[in-house]
Amino acid sequence: MQIIEQKKAFQQALLSWYEAEKRDLPWRRTNNPYYIWISEVMLQQTRVDTVIPYYERFIEKFPTMQDLSEAKEEEILKMWEGLGYYSRVRNLQSGVREVVETYGGEVPNTREKISALKGVGPYTAGAILSIAYGVPEHAVDGNVMRVLSRILLIEEDIALPRNRKIFEQAVMELISEEDASSFNQALMELGAVICTPNPRCLLCPVRDFCIAFEEGKQQQLPIKLKKQKKKYVSLAAFAIQNEEGKWLLQKRPGTGLLAGLWEFPMVELQELDAVETFEKDTGLKLKKVTELTRFSHLFSHITWDIHAYRAQLEDVTSKEPLNFYTKEQIEALPKSKPVMKIIESIDW
DNA sequence: GAGCCGTGGTA
DNA sequence: TTACCAAGGCT
Numbered sequence: 001m002q003i004i005e006q007k008k009a010f011q012q013a014l015l016s017w018y019e020a021e022k023r024d025l026p027w028r029r030t031n032n033p034y035y036i037w038i039s040e041v042m043l044q045q046t047r048v049d050t051v052i053p054y055y056e057r058f059i060e061k062f063p064t065m066q067d068l069s070e071a072k073e074e075e076i077l078k079m080w081e082g083l084g085y086y087s088r089v090r091n092l093q094s095g096v097r098e099v100v101e102t103y104g105g106e107v108p109n110t111r112e113k114i115s116a117l118k119g120v121g122p123y124t125a126g127a128i129l130s131i132a133y134g135v136p137e138h139a140v141d142g143n144v145m146r147v148l149s150r151i152l153l154i155e156e157d158i159a160l161p162r163n164r165k166i167f168e169q170a171v172m173e174l175i176s177e178e179d180a181s182s183f184n185q186a187l188m189e190l191g192a193v194i195c196t197p198n199p200r201c202l203l204c205p206v207r208d209f210c211i212a213f214e215e216g217k218q219q220q221l222p223i224k225l226k227k228q229k230k231k232y233v234s235l236a237a238f239a240i241q242n243e244e245g246k247w248l249l250q251k252r253p254g255t256g257l258l259a260g261l262w263e264f265p266m267v268e269l270q271e272l273d274a275v276e277t278f279e280k281d282t283g284l285k286l287k288k289v290t291e292l293t294r295f296s297h298l299f300s301h302i303t304w305d306i307h308a309y310r311a312q313l314e315d316v317t318s319k320e321p322l323n324f325y326t327k328e329q330i331e332a333l334p335k336s337k338p339v340m341k342i343i344e345s346i347d348w
Numbered sequence: 349g350a351g352c353c354g355t356g357g358t359a
Numbered sequence: 360t361t362a363c364c365a366a367g368g369c370t
Binding site for chain 3: 039040041042043044045046047048050051085087088091118119120121122123124127139141142143144185188189191192197
Binding site: 045046047049050082083084085086087088160161162198226256257258259297298299300301302336337 | 349350351352353354355356357359
């Protein structure tokens with residue numbers, strides 16, 4: 001394989017470009033393994049521009065692992081509000097607690113130990129090891145698979161998990177032992193700004209090493225076959241006020257979609273009328289029902305069609321205790337995007 | 349291994 | 360508007 005023979009030249013071209021062109025990102029100004037860890041978790045399936053303000057606020061609120069360890073779930077969810085994939089922050093806290101308790105507050109520096117931490121998979125383990133500690137370990141994400149599939153003309157389906165090891169082995173062949181941190185970040189940076197899905201090959205620092213470019217196949221790579229079908233769910237949400245003007249809110253279950261976030265009571269609609277379905281499902285009686293808004297919210301795998309209503313309770317005596325909150329209290333609770341959209345439609 | 353788990357940007 | 364994407368991991 002010709003690129004292996006030119007390994008040193010490839011490394012130099014890539015690293016020189018990275019040193020000259022790399023973006024000035026907050027987490028590139030530190031080697032603190034805890035901060036690198038936070039950034040890597042936030043960056044999972046999430047764009048750099050989105051992450052930056054969350055990262056800044058998070059390390060300001062929880063500057064040390066001790067601080068994060070002692071935080072309440074409500075606090076950490078609030079700091080994650082709007083970022084998505086909320087289990088990430090619970091797993092992060094769980095992993096940090098384990099480091100504090102088991103490793104004396106020192107993030108371990110071997111793949112085996114660090115991979116055992118909650119929320120740390122093969123990519124994040126390699127990223128922390130190489131970026132924070134300089135360990136020459138692979139950190140294969142979507143960028144790296146796209147970049148290497150082109151440079152090495154790897155035509156295996158990157159949607160299949162078992163093909164990851166092809167790319168991990170390739171990185172271990174090519175990685176710079178002297179600067180594993182910059183090498184791994186450079187591959188990702190290249191994928192983020194040059195070797196994008198629509199590649200800008202004329203600006204590429206390693207064009208001369210790219211087999212796909214040589215053969216004009218860069219647009220056809222990477223091969224990604226799997227595509228998911230979406231589910232559609234129709235929901236009715238009710239913003240219900242009591243006599244004091246407070247609003248009925250409930251917390252979602254601790255696992256699953258939008259786990260632990262707060263929302264107005266919702267029911268899934270089949271054929272029945274929204275009010276009828278709600279009263280049947282909850283045992284509550286509504287009055288003064290008016291329509292608030294209707295919109296769709298797209299998740300990665302589900303589409304919610306939400307009908308939102310404003311209402312009051314006909315019968316305040318309920319078997320279960322109902323919790324009502326003021327506008328100020330609601331603003332302080334962690335909420336999902338759909339809920340925030342409903343709130344925006346309310347004429348307070 | 350396939351499905352689940354958010355959100356915002358982009359063509 | 361639709362579809363796909365973006366520094367993945369868990370079950």
